[in-house]
Amino acid sequence: MNVAPTQTEPAARRTDRPGAALAALAAAQFTVMLATSIVNVALPQIRSGAGLSDGGTTWVVNAYGLAFGALLLAGGRAADLLGRRRVLGAGLALFGAASLAAGLATTSGVLITARAAQGLAAAAIAPAALALAMEQFPSGPGRGMALGVWGAVSGAGGAGGVLLGGVLTQAWGWPWIFHSVALGAVLVLAAVVALVPPPDGRRPADQAPGRTAGRFDLPGTAAVTLALTCLVWGLTTARGAGWSDGRVVGALAAAAVLLTAFAVIERRRPDALIPPRLLATGRVAAGNLLMALLGSVWIALFFFLPLYQQQVLGSGPLATGAGQLPLAAANMLGAALAPRVSRRIGATTTVVAALLTEAAGLLWLSRISADGSYLTDILGPSILVGLGLSTAFVQLTGLAVEGVPPQDAGLAGGLVNTTRQVGGAVGLAVLTTLAGSVTSRAAAHQPHLEALTAGYRTAFTVSAAVLAATALLTVLLTRRARPGNAAASRHPASGRRTPTTGPAA
Secondary structure, three states, rough: OHHHHHHHHHHHHHHOOHHHHHHHHHHHHHHHHHHOOOOOOHHHHHHHHOOOOOOHHHHHHHHHHHHHHHHHHHHHHHHHHHHHHHHHHHHHHHHHHHHHHHOOOOOOHHHHHHHHHHHHHHHHHHHHHHHHHHHOOOOOOOHHHHHHHHHHHHHHHHHHHHHHHHHHHHHOOOHHHHHHHHHHHHHHHHHHHHOOOOOOOOOOOOOOOOOOOOOOHHHHHHHHHHHHHHHHHHHHHHHOOOOOOHHHHHHHHHHHHOOOOOHHHHHHHOOOOOOOHHHOOHHHHHHHHHHHHHHHHHHHHHHHHHHHHHHHOOHHHHHHHHOOHHHHHHHHHHHHHHHHHHHHHOOHHHHHHHHHHHHHHHHHOOOOOOOOOOHHHHHHHHHHHHHHHHHHHHHHHHOOOOOOOHHHHHHHHHHHHHHHHHHHHHHHHHHHHHHHHHHHHHOOOOOHHHHHHHHHHHHHHHHHHHHHHHHHHHHOOOOOOOOOHHHHHHHHOOOOOOOOOOOOO
């Protein structure tokens, strides 16, 4: 008779510590973002250590991103139906095991398979962790603080991955970049078990609603997962094979057909993977579109900047990683200030200012030179980029989960992560192809380093233009909210009341 109270009382006590739960959940997000960028600096060492070809080396990065981007929607829906805390725990366990396997790999096949398994696990972790964090802070200034933390750890994870990858590769060798991630996943899992409250009577959104009222949309999930797989694979393959390659054209055509089939399936399914109510809530659709555009620049930044530092400036792995520290610090500062700035000048103005700040930093980076230095060419623009990136990320994440009903919180988290990841794949494929074309043309009449720098300058210039266009689109899209939606009239990052038919003010 006394068993039930004994089991529920600790959960009730932990429920009163949302800050501790947020720290554990943010650590899960940090781990996912860390694994995205930690291999970038170590790719030359990984290639020689695991016996990879140039194409195989590319897939050390692509296998993770492909599985992550393609399965995020399925991971978010699984979190809603099976229980977010349960899915998060399983994802962290798989993430740790896959990371350990990658560190122990001695062949290319094992390493790439382990990276794909990491991506699969990340697709479960990211949406479940975001949904649980939003559940801890359902509205008001507390949610703004939570989103600020989320933005800080997301940006710091990308920059920190470059730093940690450089340190570990230079000190102990490339396998330790994966061993460190495995250890981190174990520690985060322990923190989640200890600090994130399990479902109880006061947490109906985490009681696995799928076992009573919902079903998993298998046809829709299969269609969108295959579509995203074809899309991301086609875009990443286009970097090396070219846009006219038959495999690339076939993959992109298959993605278009499958996305069309997905739209048809969703109209007919009572338990659709992306129910129409989700995109009709608040400004969710606008937030996801803008996040995709931000992601197209975000992921490319952490690809081109380390390359310029190593290939042109001649920096080693450790110096390249250390060079990301100012960007990471600016990122954390911007994320911390974002909710306060939003309350003072309004959400829309904050997003626009953040995007233009990041665009200014990228435009500054477009002036890099082959005989430049870290202090003159990278430090200043990195700070601007970090401030703008994190502030925009916080606000757009808020838009993308604004007014979402509790039963769809995991799916909303999966959707915003999907749009960022797929946007990043599109942007990286386009920008690397463009940069490579410029470098090839310049190499005919310029030295090698000058030609490389010309390609990087082009990538940064186009990225700045994309962000400027995104700022303009922000003004147009965020003026539109569904009338009568009470949730939409309160911006999630600030808790401040705003008109439902005008810009957040």
